[in-house]
Amino acid sequence: MTSNTYTGRVLDNENKTVDSAKVTLELDGKSYIVHSDSEGFYQFNADLNGDPVPARMRVEAEEYQKYNRNIMLSSVGNKIEEIHLTPAKKSKKSLEKTATIVTVVGTVIGTIIAVATYLNNNSTISLRQNCDPAYPDLCIPKDSPDLQCSNVKQRNFKVLPPDPHRFDGDGNGIGCEKK
Numbered sequence: 463m464t465s466n467t468y469t470g471r472v473l474d475n476e477n478k479t480v481d482s483a484k485v486t487l488e489l490d491g492k493s494y495i496v497h498s499d500s501e502g503f504y505q506f507n508a509d510l511n512g513d514p515v516p517a518r519m520r521v522e523a524e525e526y527q528k529y530n531r532n533i534m535l536s537s538v539g540n541k542i543e544e545i546h547l548t549p550a551k552k553s554k555k556s557l558e559k560t561a562t563i564v565t566v567v568g569t570v571i572g573t574i575i576a577v578a579t580y581l582n583n584n585s586t587i588s589l590r591q592n593c594d595p596a597y598p599d600l601c602i603p604k605d606s607p608d609l610q611c612s613n614v615k616q617r618n619f620k621v622l623p624p625d626p627h628r629f630d631g632d633g634n635g636i637g638c639e640k641k
Contacts (some may be wrong), residue, residue, distance in 0.1 A: 467507050468505070469506075470544060471502045472498040472502045472504065475547070475549065477546075479501050481502060482497055485519070487517055488520070490515065494506045498523075510537045511537065517535045519532075519533055525550055596623065597637065599619040600614070602627065619638065621635055
C-alpha cells in the first residue's frame, strides 16, 4: 500500500469559495476529516493499493445544504473534483420560529418599558408626596427647617404661595434668582 494525496475544492453554486467546510472522506471503514482553507481547498492522505476503491464524500458548511456522494478512488489519479454546495433554504417552520421569537422579544421589551415607566411614575409620585407644593420644580421636604437660598443648589425655580422658606423675596414667582 502506498500513501496518496487527494485534493479538491469546495465552492458554492456561484463558484465562490467556501472556507471552513468540514470535508469527510469515508474509505475502507475509516473516516478522514479535514476543513477547507480560505480558498476552499482541502487535502487528504489515504493509503490505497492499485485497484480503484469505493469511498464516500461528505461536506458540511454553515448556511449550506449537506453534500453526500459516493466516489471511486485509485492510486492513479490524485484529484477529487470540485464540490459545489447549495445554499440552505430557510424553511417555513424556521421563518415562523423567527417571527415567534421576534414577537416574544418585542412583548418582553414592551413589558419592561411599561413596568419601568410605572415604577418611575409611582416612585416620583411617592417622593413628591412629601415635597412642599410651593416648590414644584424641586423637592423641599414639607417638614424641613427654615431654609435659605444658600441651602439649595437650584436657582431660578418656580415658587407658589405661600413660599414658607421665603425663596421668592420679590414675589415674582421665581425663587433664588441669579443676579
